[in-house]
Amino acid sequence: MKFLEIKNLRKSFGDLEVIKDISLDVEEGQVVAVIGPSGSGKSTLLRCATMLDSMDSGELIYLGEHAVTTGADGKAIPAPSKQLKKIQGYYGLVFQNFNLFPHYSVLKNVVDALITVQKKSKGEAVEIGREFLNKMSLSDKEDAYPYQLSGGQQQRVSIARALALNPKVLFFDEPTSALDPELTGEILKVIKDLAAEKMTMVIVTHEMSFARDVANHIIFMDGGIIVEEGLPDEVIKNPKNERTKTFLSRFEK
Numbered sequence: 001m002k003f004l005e006i007k008n009l010r011k012s013f014g015d016l017e018v019i020k021d022i023s024l025d026v027e028e029g030q031v032v033a034v035i036g037p038s039g040s041g042k043s044t045l046l047r048c049a050t051m052l053d054s055m056d057s058g059e060l061i062y063l064g065e066h067a068v069t070t071g072a073d074g075k076a077i078p079a080p081s082k083q084l085k086k087i088q089g090y091y092g093l094v095f096q097n098f099n100l101f102p103h104y105s106v107l108k109n110v111v112d113a114l115i116t117v118q119k120k121s122k123g124e125a126v127e128i129g130r131e132f133l134n135k136m137s138l139s140d141k142e143d144a145y146p147y148q149l150s151g152g153q154q155q156r157v158s159i160a161r162a163l164a165l166n167p168k169v170l171f172f173d174e175p176t177s178a179l180d181p182e183l184t185g186e187i188l189k190v191i192k193d194l195a196a197e198k199m200t201m202v203i204v205t206h207e208m209s210f211a212r213d214v215a216n217h218i219i220f221m222d223g224g225i226i227v228e229e230g231l232p233d234e235v236i237k238n239p240k241n242e243r244t245k246t247f248l249s250r251f252e253k
């Protein structure tokens with residue numbers, strides 16, 4: 001089953017066309033890695049897919065349900081708010097800079113949306129929160145505050161927070177780029193374990209060897225379009241397009 005479909009997405013900021021007609025399908029259990037140079041539109045693609053940014057035109061569909069359609073005038077139309085709320089429960093997003101609430105404890109960071117958005121009782125939310133903190137090996141940190149944690153631990157809290165909401169699709173935007181190499185390995189392992197559990201994921205990353213290991217499908221973006229896509233070994237080992245070749249030549253293989 002297709003968990004995510006993006007059709008003919010376009011997005012401009014003023015005169016700058018940042019996403020130019022991108023279409024993308026993500027099947028259940030698939031891991032898609034998005035690679036490409038700075039400014040190519042990777043974060044904007046994720047922000048449009050998670051409705052943090054509005055699309056100019058195109059379609060956005062989760063599990064067959066439309067979050068955004070496009071009218072006869074070519075302009076994007078979001079679904080009614082009740083449907084949007086439901087669809088927003090299908091996905092989660094993990095950011096580069098963790099985006100934890102600094103004045104909330106680790107446990108409160110994880111359970112807050114379970115109570116306020118998913119309307120779970122405090123007892124149930126805490127039970128779920130502890131389950132995912134345990135999964136991220138953070139049980140001993142539930143009373144700590146974000147500033148008391150390493151970057152890798154903070155990122156594991158934000159992954160626990162996203163997982164606790166039971167998303168169908170999990171997006172990551174450069175989840176390791178704020179971390180030093182040792183902590184990067186820690187987070188990449190967590191994401192690999194999620195892939196082994198068949199979590200459906202879309203991951204923007206600059207870690208090429210990780211992308212090759214973890215993804216079933218690689219998308220190379222440049223200038224707001226998908227320049228090349230395919231199996232990791234095809235795109236990363238044997239890129240066909242000159243722009244892909246130039247980009248990848250900067251990384252060790």
Ligand SMILES: Nc1ncnc2c1ncn2[C@@H]1O[C@H](COP(=O)(O)OP(=O)(O)OP(=O)(O)O)[C@@H](O)[C@H]1O
Pocket residue numbers: 013016018036037038039040041042043044045
């Ligand atoms: N809110 C915004 N307002 C105006 N321009 C924006 C906005 N967000 C992004 N842009 C522009 O859109 C382009 C694509 O940005 P985006 O953040 O999607 O790139 P990226 O591929 O994620 O880059 P990086 O690898 O550096 O994170 C850039 O030229 C950026 O300056």
Ligand SMILES: [Mg+2]
Pocket residue numbers: 042043044173
């Ligand atoms: Mg980005």
